[in-house]
Amino acid sequence: MRPEATEVQLATAVILLLQGLLVEDRVRPDAVADIIAGGLRTTAFAAGVRALLDGFTVPLRSGTGPAARERG
Amino acid sequence: MARPGSVNRREEYLEIGARMALEFDATTHGDDVEGLANVRIADVARRAGVSKGAPYHIWPTQEAFRRELVAYLLDREQAAALEHAVHAAQSLPPGTTADEALRVLAQAVFDRLKDDPAVYTRFSFVPYVADPELRRLLSQGNQTFTHYFDMYLQSVGRRVRSPFSVEHLTGMAEAYLFGCLIRYRTSPEAVETVIIVDGEPWSLYVFGLRALLHGLSEPRPAT
Numbered sequence: 001m002r003p004e005a006t007e008v009q010l011a012t013a014v015i016l017l018l019q020g021l022l023v024e025d026r027v028r029p030d031a032v033a034d035i036i037a038g039g040l041r042t043t044a045f046a047a048g049v050r051a052l053l054d055g056f057t058v059p060l061r062s063g064t065g066p067a068a069r070e071r072g
Numbered sequence: 073m074a075r076p077g078s079v080n081r082r083e084e085y086l087e088i089g090a091r092m093a094l095e096f097d098a099t100t101h102g103d104d105v106e107g108l109a110n111v112r113i114a115d116v117a118r119r120a121g122v123s124k125g126a127p128y129h130i131w132p133t134q135e136a137f138r139r140e141l142v143a144y145l146l147d148r149e150q151a152a153a154l155e156h157a158v159h160a161a162q163s164l165p166p167g168t169t170a171d172e173a174l175r176v177l178a179q180a181v182f183d184r185l186k187d188d189p190a191v192y193t194r195f196s197f198v199p200y201v202a203d204p205e206l207r208r209l210l211s212q213g214n215q216t217f218t219h220y221f222d223m224y225l226q227s228v229g230r231r232v233r234s235p236f237s238v239e240h241l242t243g244m245a246e247a248y249l250f251g252c253l254i255r256y257r258t259s260p261e262a263v264e265t266v267i268i269v270d271g272e273p274w275s276l277y278v279f280g281l282r283a284l285l286h287g288l289s290e291p292r293p294a295t
Contacts, residue, residue, distance in 0.1 A: 017247060019255065020247030027198060027211045035235050035236065
C-alpha cells in the first residue's frame with residue numbers, strides 16, 4: 001500500500017466503482033461490456049480494479065503492470 | 073405551431089414536476105422509488121391551478137411528460153455541476169499544477185452533487201430503462217467532462233492507452249462518481265475519508281478518480 005492510503009480505503013473504492021458500474025450496466029451495457037483489442041480481453045470493472053490497485057499501492061519490486069512499464 | 077405562452081407553460085409544468093420529483097428526497101422517502109418516478113400530470117395541473125387536461129395540450133401522454141421531465145432534471149444536474157466546476161476553476165491561483173486542479177475541481181463537483189436531491193432522482197429512473205427514450209436520456213454522457221479529462225491527461229503528459237478510449241475513461245469516471253454519490257447517502261464517512269498526499273487532503277473520491285485516470289492512460293511518447 002502507499003503509506004498514505006489503507007487497505008480499507010482501497011476496498012471501499014473498489015466497491016464504489018462496482019456500485020457505479022452496476023448502475024451503468026443497466027443504462028449503458030455497452031460501456032461495461034468486454035473490451036477486446038490486440039488479443040487482450042478485459043472489462044471496465046477489471047480495468048478499473050487494476051487502476052485502483054495501481055493507484056493505491058507502490059511496487060515492492062519490479063513488476064509487469066502499467067506502473068512497472070512506466071518505470072521502464 | 074406553439075400556442076402563445078405555451079413555452080412558459082411548458083417550463084412552468086416542468087418546474088412543478090421537478091419540484092414534485094425532488095420532494096421524494098431519498099432521506100425521507102427511501103422506499104418510495106415508484107412514487108419518485110411517477111409524478112402524475114394531473115397533480116402537476118392541480119399545483120399549477122389549471123384544469124387536469126391543460127398539460128395535455130403540450131404533451132399527448134403522461135409518459136411523454138415524464139420523459140421530458142427526466143431530460144429537464146438531467147440538464148439541471150449537469151448544468152449545476154458544470155457551473156460549480158467553472159466557479160472553482162476561476163478561483164485557482166496562477167501556477168496551479170494539473171493534479172492540484174484535478175483535486176480542487178473534482179472535489180468541487182462532488183461537493184455540489186452530493187447533497188443535491190436532483191442527482192438521486194436520476195437513479196430512481198434506472199429501473200425504467202426498458203423505455204428506449206428514457207434509456208437514451210440516462211445514457212447520455214457528459215461531453216464537457218470528457219473534454220476536461222482529456223485536458224487533464226494532456227497537461228500531465230499522458231494519453232489514453234490501448235485498448236481503451238476516452239469514452240471508456242469518462243464512463244468509468246462517471247460510474248465511480250455515481251458509486252461514491254450513492255454510498256455518500258448511506259455512509260458519508262466512507263466517502264469523505266481523507267488521504268493526505270504531500271500535505272494536501274484528497275478525498276477517497278478524488279484519489280480514486282486520479283487512479284482511474286492514470287490507470288487507463290500512459291505517458292505520451294517524447295516527440
